[in-house]
Amino acid sequence: xxxxxxxxxxxxxxxxxxxxxxxxxxxxxxxxxxxxxxxxxxxxxxxxxxxxxxxxxxxxxxxxxxxxxxxxxxxxxxxxxxxxxxxxxxxxxxxxxxxxxxxxxxxxxxxxxxxxxxxxxxxxxxxxxxxxxxxxxxxxxxxxxxxxxxxxxxxxxxxxxxxxx
Amino acid sequence: xxxxxxxxxxxxxxxxxxxxxxxxxxxxxxxxxxxxxxxxxxxxxxxxxxxxxxxxxxxxxxxxxxxxxxxxxxxxxxxxxxxxxxxxxxxxxxxxxxxxxxxxxxxxxxxxxx
Numbered sequence: 001x002x003x004x005x006x007x008x009x010x011x012x013x014x015x016x017x018x019x020x021x022x023x024x025x026x027x028x029x030x031x032x033x034x035x036x037x038x039x040x041x042x043x044x045x046x047x048x049x050x051x052x053x054x055x056x057x058x059x060x061x062x063x064x065x066x067x068x069x070x071x072x073x074x075x076x077x078x079x080x081x082x083x084x085x086x087x088x089x090x091x092x093x094x095x096x097x098x099x100x101x102x103x104x105x106x107x108x109x110x111x112x113x114x115x116x117x118x119x120x121x122x123x124x125x126x127x128x129x130x131x132x133x134x135x136x137x138x139x140x141x142x143x144x145x146x147x148x149x150x151x152x153x154x155x156x157x158x159x160x161x162x163x164x165x
Numbered sequence: 166x167x168x169x170x171x172x173x174x175x176x177x178x179x180x181x182x183x184x185x186x187x188x189x190x191x192x193x194x195x196x197x198x199x200x201x202x203x204x205x206x207x208x209x210x211x212x213x214x215x216x217x218x219x220x221x222x223x224x225x226x227x228x229x230x231x232x233x234x235x236x237x238x239x240x241x242x243x244x245x246x247x248x249x250x251x252x253x254x255x256x257x258x259x260x261x262x263x264x265x266x267x268x269x270x271x272x273x274x275x276x277x278x279x
Contacts, residue, residue, distance in 0.1 A: 004190045013187065021183050022176040029175020029207045030168050041212070041220050045227025046268045048205040049235045053179055055257040057199055058242065061192070062253040083192055084253040085246035090196015092239035099232035101202045105209065106225035110218045117210075120202070128197045136193065 002136070012064045021053055028052030049098055054091060058084040093135055097128030171211060178203040200235055202228075227272065234268035 028050060036044025062080035069076025100123035108116035186198030205228060212221045241263045245256035 002191075003194050005188050006190045007188060009187055009190075018180060018184075022180045025179020025183075025203060026172035026176030028179070028204050029171045032204060032208045033168065033171050033211065036208075036212070036224065041216075041223040042227045043272065044208075045224035046231040046234070046272055048202070048208055048224060048228040049200075049231025049268075050204070051199070051235055051238055051257070051261070051264065052204065053183065054199050054239075054242075055254060057183065057186075058253040058257050078250075081246045081250060081252065084256075085243045086192040087196040087199060088239045088242040088246065090193040091199035092236055092243065093193075094197035094200025095232050095235035095239060097197065098200045098202055098205075098235060099229050101205065102225050102228035102232055106222055106229065109209075109213075109221050109225060113213055113218060113221075117206070121206075124202055128200070132194055132197055 002133075009064075012068065013060070017056075017060055021056055024053045024056055048102070049095070051091070054088075058087055061087050089135075090132065093131045094124075094128045096131050097124040097126075100124055100127035167211075167215075171207065174211070175204055175207040178207045200232075200239070230271035230275065231268050233271055234264045234266075237267045238264040 028047075031052075032044055032047045032050070035047055062084040065083040066076035066080035069079050101120040104123045105116045105120040108119055182198045182201035182203045186195045186201075189195040189198070209221050209224060212224055238260050241260040242253075242256050245251040245260065246253065251259075
């Protein structure tokens with residue numbers, strides 16, 4: 001299975017990190033409400049897609065990865081940056097799903113509000129997963145091609161297996 | 166009182182999506198939750214209670230431009246980390262300029278009628 005649930009990653013986090021993210025999320029929602037009431041619904045609507053907690057999330061991911069590598073005696077700075085970059089790549093793909101949520105909500109909310117939320121969430125999930133799956137499949141193919149080019153005599157099956165992990 | 170409710174609902178929605186993202190692997194898949202509509206769910210829900218469906222429609226339309234800006238922002242963060250070897254905090258903060266530029270640009274060009 002490509003996607004896995006891992007509870008071990010929760011152990012690497014501290015309780016105050018969850019409180020910090022809760023506070024940032026709450027602050028972003030309050031700020032969006034203030035902007036909407038002072039500058040109008042349209043301008044406030046832009047801030048529904050503000051990456052308010054992304055700064056905190058990406059920084060935590062980098063720090064966790066660095067800590068994990070340092071405990072193994074390695075310099076984890078580069079791995080930390082790569083982990084944060086992968087998270088950003090996922091967010092880029094998820095933003096297409098977010099546009100799907102906004103589009104379906106915009107279409108439906110004046111007809112049926114609950115349906116607008118439900119369809120919006122289904123759109124976000126379906127579009128995000130579909131785009132991520134296409135992106136990942138292409139990434140694996142490009143890597144396999146590059147490996148085959150660099151090592152034409154190598155075992156292709158072995159390479160393909162190592163790429164899916 | 167209204168802003169206390171906003172803070173609690175928004176914080177809870179963001180925490181739930183962040184928690185889900187923390188549990189999932191690979192990291193690129195978990196990253197999808199970085200673009201979850203968590204603040205949107207809380208804000209649009211409150212907008213429907215306080216105002217009307219038209220108000221939420223206008224916000225939903227503007228959110229499409231915000232999501233496009235988020236795409237540019239995330240790509241910018243990714244490039245700053247991978248090509249220029251920046252750390253996550255400065256990369257995510259500097260890239261906010263790109264988000265603001267694209268979001269307000271699209272709002273001016275395409276969303277002015279909203």
